[in-house]
Amino acid sequence: MNGLTFDIAHLLAGGLVLVSFMMLYQDRLFALINVFAVHAIVLALSVAWQAYIQDAHHLYVTAAIALIFKAIVIPVGLHRIIQRLGIHRDIETAVGIGPTMLAGIGLVTLSMVLMLRVTSGADPLAREDLAFALSIILLGLLVMVTRRNAVSQVVGFMSLENGLVLAATGAKGMPLVVEISVAFSILIAFIVIGVFLFRIRERFDSVDVGALDDYRGEHR
Amino acid sequence: MISDAAVLLWGVASLLGTAVLAIAVSRTPGSGTRLVYGLTLGISAAALLVLAGRILEDPVTPSTAVLPVGLPWIGAHFRLDALSTFFLVVINFGGAMASLYGLGYGSHEPSPHRVLPFFPAFLAGMNLVVLADDAFTFLLSWEFMSLSSWALVIVHHRERENARAGYIYLVMASFGTLALLLAFGLLSGPGGNYTFEAMRAAGPTPLVATFVLALMLLGAGSKAGLVPLHVWLPLAHPAAPSHVSALMSGVMTKVAVYGFIRVIFDLLGEPTWWSSIIVLFFGGLTAVLGILYALMEKDLKRLLAYSTIENIGVIFVSLGLALAFKANAMPSAAALALTAALFHALNHSFFKSLLFFGAGAVLTATGERDMEKLGGLIHRMPQTSFVFLVGCVAISSLPPFNGFVSEWLAFQAVLQSPDLPQWGLKVMVPAVGGLLALSAALAAACFVKAFGITFLGRPRTSAVEHAHEADRYSLAAMFILAALCLLAGILPGFVIDGLSPVTLSLIGSRMPVQMAQPWLSIVPIAESRSSYNGLLVFVFIAISASAAVYVIHRFASHALRRGPAWGCGFADTVPGSQYTGVSFAQPIRRVFGTFVFRATERVEMPAPGETRPARFNLEIHDVIWETLYLPIGKALDFATDHLNHLQFLTIRRYLTLVFLFLIVLLLVLALWP
Numbered sequence: 001m002n003g004l005t006f007d008i009a010h011l012l013a014g015g016l017v018l019v020s021f022m023m024l025y026q027d028r029l030f031a032l033i034n035v036f037a038v039h040a041i042v043l044a045l046s047v048a049w050q051a052y053i054q055d056a057h058h059l060y061v062t063a064a065i066a067l068i069f070k071a072i073v074i075p076v077g078l079h080r081i082i083q084r085l086g087i088h089r090d091i092e093t094a095v096g097i098g099p100t101m102l103a104g105i106g107l108v109t110l111s112m113v114l115m116l117r118v119t120s121g122a123d124p125l126a127r128e129d130l131a132f133a134l135s136i137i138l139l140g141l142l143v144m145v146t147r148r149n150a151v152s153q154v155v156g157f158m159s160l161e162n163g164l165v166l167a168a169t170g171a172k173g174m175p176l177v178v179e180i181s182v183a184f185s186i187l188i189a190f191i192v193i194g195v196f197l198f199r200i201r202e203r204f205d206s207v208d209v210g211a212l213d214d215y216r217g218e219h220r
Numbered sequence: 221m222i223s224d225a226a227v228l229l230w231g232v233a234s235l236l237g238t239a240v241l242a243i244a245v246s247r248t249p250g251s252g253t254r255l256v257y258g259l260t261l262g263i264s265a266a267a268l269l270v271l272a273g274r275i276l277e278d279p280v281t282p283s284t285a286v287l288p289v290g291l292p293w294i295g296a297h298f299r300l301d302a303l304s305t306f307f308l309v310v311i312n313f314g315g316a317m318a319s320l321y322g323l324g325y326g327s328h329e330p331s332p333h334r335v336l337p338f339f340p341a342f343l344a345g346m347n348l349v350v351l352a353d354d355a356f357t358f359l360l361s362w363e364f365m366s367l368s369s370w371a372l373v374i375v376h377h378r379e380r381e382n383a384r385a386g387y388i389y390l391v392m393a394s395f396g397t398l399a400l401l402l403a404f405g406l407l408s409g410p411g412g413n414y415t416f417e418a419m420r421a422a423g424p425t426p427l428v429a430t431f432v433l434a435l436m437l438l439g440a441g442s443k444a445g446l447v448p449l450h451v452w453l454p455l456a457h458p459a460a461p462s463h464v465s466a467l468m469s470g471v472m473t474k475v476a477v478y479g480f481i482r483v484i485f486d487l488l489g490e491p492t493w494w495s496s497i498i499v500l501f502f503g504g505l506t507a508v509l510g511i512l513y514a515l516m517e518k519d520l521k522r523l524l525a526y527s528t529i530e531n532i533g534v535i536f537v538s539l540g541l542a543l544a545f546k547a548n549a550m551p552s553a554a555a556l557a558l559t560a561a562l563f564h565a566l567n568h569s570f571f572k573s574l575l576f577f578g579a580g581a582v583l584t585a586t587g588e589r590d591m592e593k594l595g596g597l598i599h600r601m602p603q604t605s606f607v608f609l610v611g612c613v614a615i616s617s618l619p620p621f622n623g624f625v626s627e628w629l630a631f632q633a634v635l636q637s638p639d640l641p642q643w644g645l646k647v648m649v650p651a652v653g654g655l656l657a658l659s660a661a662l663a664a665a666c667f668v669k670a671f672g673i674t675f676l677g678r679p680r681t682s683a684v685e686h687a688h689e690a691d692r693y694s695l696a697a698m699f700i701l702a703a704l705c706l707l708a709g710i711l712p713g714f715v716i717d718g719l720s721p722v723t724l725s726l727i728g729s730r731m732p733v734q735m736a737q738p739w740l741s742i743v744p745i746a747e748s749r750s751s752y753n754g755l756l757v758f759v760f761i762a763i764s765a766s767a768a769v770y771v772i773h774r775f776a777s778h779a780l781r782r783g784p785a786w787g788c789g790f791a792d793t794v795p796g797s798q799y800t801g802v803s804f805a806q807p808i809r810r811v812f813g814t815f816v817f818r819a820t821e822r823v824e825m826p827a828p829g830e831t832r833p834a835r836f837n838l839e840i841h842d843v844i845w846e847t848l849y850l851p852i853g854k855a856l857d858f859a860t861d862h863l864n865h866l867q868f869l870t871i872r873r874y875l876t877l878v879f880l881f882l883i884v885l886l887l888v889l890a891l892w893p
Contacts, residue, residue: 094872110883114890138883145876153875 005053006125012046013132016166017108020139023159024104025097029151030088033078036155040070043162050169059169066165070158082151095146107138129170136163154193224274225285225300228308228351231267235260235344239337246333253326256336260343261319267312267347271305279305279721284353291356297415299353302721303486306562307350307478310569314471315343317697318463321577324693325463328584334375335461342368342467346475354415355404362400362479366393366443369472372464373456385455392442392452399439400479403432407487419487429488433495436483437502443476445529446536447506448844453529454513458521458589462580465521469528470573474565477535484543485558485726493547493642499540500648504655507533509844511662512816515669515808516840518801519589520579523670524572527615530659531568534630535561537652541633542727544645551729553636556744558723559716559731560629566715567622567708571614574701578608581690581698582674586683591670591801596679600687603695605675610702612671614709616664620758622708625742627660628752632744665808673801680795710754713742802838809840817841 019039026032044067051059082088115131122130140160144153238259245252274283282301290296300308322339329335345365352358370393374386406428407419424432442449457468484491510529517523538561545554579589581604588594598605614621617628634656637649679685689695708715713734720730732746741753813819817840824835869877 107883110886110890114886117890141875141879141882145872145879148872153872 015042017135033075037071037075047169094148108135111135133163133167224283225298232344232347235340238340242336246336257319257322260340264312264316296357297353298351302725304350311346318467321694321697322463324691338368338371372460382459385459389452389456396439396442399435403435423489440476440480444473444532447509450529454522454525457525466573466576470569491543491547496540496544500652503533503536504652507659508655511659515666515805518591538630554727555723555729557633559719564626567626571611574611577698585687591673593681594674595677598675601689607698607702612667614705616667620709620754622705625712669804677798678795710758
């Protein structure tokens with residue numbers, strides 16, 4: 001592998017982490033979904049580049065799935081949901097932006113230290129890839145934890161799944177069946193969560209998950 | 221040609237079939253009871269025949285069988301080698317005797333449908349544990365054994381005591397199985413080889429071996445009754461019907477000993493010398509504390525259960541000695557110690573079954589387990605008293621009975637300790653030997669009390685006056701066991717030679733061939749000068765006792781004596797003024813009780829002029845229960861109370877908890893050196 005292919009792969013994976021940070025920064029739902037679409041596009045590029053350098057044609061399918069579903073179908077669907085729910089003006093971070101960004105930096109540091117140490121014998125590309133993937137997963141979890149709104153928790157979950165796909169494609173030889181099944185499960189999760197969102201909304205006039213707890217008659 | 225292991229598996233299958241049959245017939249009392257116990261007697265006897273053929277022919281070559289059940293692709297492996305053959309003899313003989321006893325005793329059972337299905341299942345479970353040759357089958361059978369015995373413990377569950385006993389037994393049994401599960405997990409290693417053969421070949425690292433030893437002491441020790449894990453045993457064993465108590469005390473504890481020997485001596489490979497110190501320490505502690513508890517006890521069956529704890533201590537001391545000698549490459553001494561342990565296991569299964577049967581006979585006849593309400597039974601139940609006396613003498617390790625031989629062998633092993641190179645062991649082993657001697661002496665005192673208070677003196681309550689002798693099945697079982705106690709005591713050479721294949725396979729050495737010794741003597745080590753001849757001792761005791769009886773009757777009985785008029789030979793006519801169990805144990809309680817039981821005695825004198833009588837109050841604490849188990853219970857209560865808040869968090873906070881835990885795990889991984 002020459003220097004350039006490695007650098008491009010590195011750039012794309014690093015870009016994915018950067019976009020994750022952008023997601024952390026957004027406090028409006030539309031902006032968050034737009035950034036998620038960018039996240040998916042960068043993921044598709046990264047996967048396609050992996051397909052090119054590994055000469056693994058089935059990875060193009062993965063890239064296409066990422067592009068079509070995650071960059072187009074799901075963001076458009078979420079846009080519609082938000083409009084129908086009328087929550088596009090909500091500011092809904094539970095923790096301040098500054099501490100969240102600092103926590104994100106800490107998580108990236110942790111995953112770098114950990115992954116580079118654990119995989120010390122492996123192929124350098126795979127090592128970097130895994131380290132970035134773990135960062136993205138942790139940042140996705142952080143998004144889920146720091147948001148109140150069910151929609152943004154869905155977005156956090158999906159960006160987490162992007163990290164999983166990145167890790168999977170970095171490791172050579174993952175069969176296509178697994179990726180397709182992961183993609184489908186994500187899609188189904190999206191549909192189910194979408195249905196639930198409307199159900200919650202019908203019942204509570206809000207998709208703030210705090211309303212559920214009020215309904216349970218419990219205190220925070 | 222079907223292998224021996226497969227034949228025994230058929231035996232287990234027929235026991236399970238009997239259990240199913242018992243569900244159907246247990247509603248017809250009488251004939252159903254006889255049918256079930258008759259079947260278990262027949263199956264156990266058949267298994268004994270197979271095993272006897274094996275011992276006479278070729279006990280060394282293992283016989284294996286694989287069943288296509290259990291974990292996928294692994295199946296259930298079974299293996300019959302010298303060690304499991306010995307323990308199967310113990311189990312099936314105990315099972316046969318309990319069935320024979322049950323033929324008579326079972327007819328007094330008020331709710332036979334709670335006993336009959338589980339009795340054969342319990343026997344089947346114990347057989348399976350010993351036959352198992354992979355971790356999964358072992359654990360499954362172990363749990364099956366625990367659960368079926370639990371069902372037998374709570375047969376009379378409407379009594380508060382028994383329900384509590386069942387609960388504590390269940391908790392402790394689950395804890396023990398958890399420890400065993402972890403031990404086998406460590407042994408199978410990251411590769412996940414669950415067969416014993418693979419574990420034997422793997423050879424664990426010293427660290428793993430240490431953990432496995434600790435876990436086996438917890439797992440097998442809690443089932444066997446090692447102090448301080450013994451708390452369930454004196455509650456659960458007496459709660460079951462008496463023939464089941466006999467099985468649990470006499471046989472199930474031996475299954476636990478088998479598990480310990482199988483893992484520590486067989487699967488773990490070469491032991492380290494300091495691991496023996498741990499085993500010796502807990503063995504010695506168990507022996508002394510067990511018998512001290514027994515001395516304080518006034519419930520006959522609980523006294524027997526505590527005495528089981530003492531005997532388990534003796535067995536574990538011998539096992540610890542065997543470990544110490546094995547680690548120091550002293551094979552003949554190790555073979556001696558291991559033989560002592562196994563011989564004592566066999567003996568204990570004989571006399572503890574006998575004593576529980578006797579206690580059951582007393583319970584049937586009088587409805588009482590409290591010794592302080594018995595007394596004078598020797599006139600109503602002469603045959604039961606006789607065999608109970610034989611059991612008491614045997615368990616007090618007095619010659620010429622079998623208990624003496626195995627304890628003597630254990631002491632002979634203790635006497636080999638000056639040859640050990642480590643100073644720790646040189647100091648430790650004689651100290652433990654001292655504990656062993658102390659517990660033997662206390663055991664004798666304890667069984668003088670058990671026999672004397674229950675069978676001698678005068679009846680203390682009217683229940684005793686109407687007692688009647690036990691039925692013929694029960695008596696047959698007890699007489700067979702008593703005869704075996706005597707036979708194993710006067711002809712121990714046969715047993716020791718029968719045990720040699722076991723020591724050969726586990727240690728690679730054996731005791732000298734005893735049958736080659738002149739005059740049926742036994743010698744522990746070829747070059748040592750000490751030897752014991754049970755037959756000569758028996759003959760000597762018989763002659764001197766007859767002579768003493770003759771002299772007494774010839775000269776004393778006929779001589780004229782003077783006593784108080786109208787006293788009928790008694791100083792005081794009130795039965796309550798007799799020696800009681802509590803007063804008998806008082807000197808020993810004064811010596812050990814203040815330290816071990818925090819016993820306090822207080823005399824409340826009435827004020828001058830007051831008419832109420834003076835009272836004597838005795839307070840005894842179970843220190844282990846109060847300092848070890850109650851705090852755990854309290855901590856658990858406290859934790860569950862406070863963790864209750866976690867029920868009422870928001871979804872986001874649950875997510876945060878999971879997230880933080882993940883971060884902590886990753887941090888641990890990152891900082892791990």
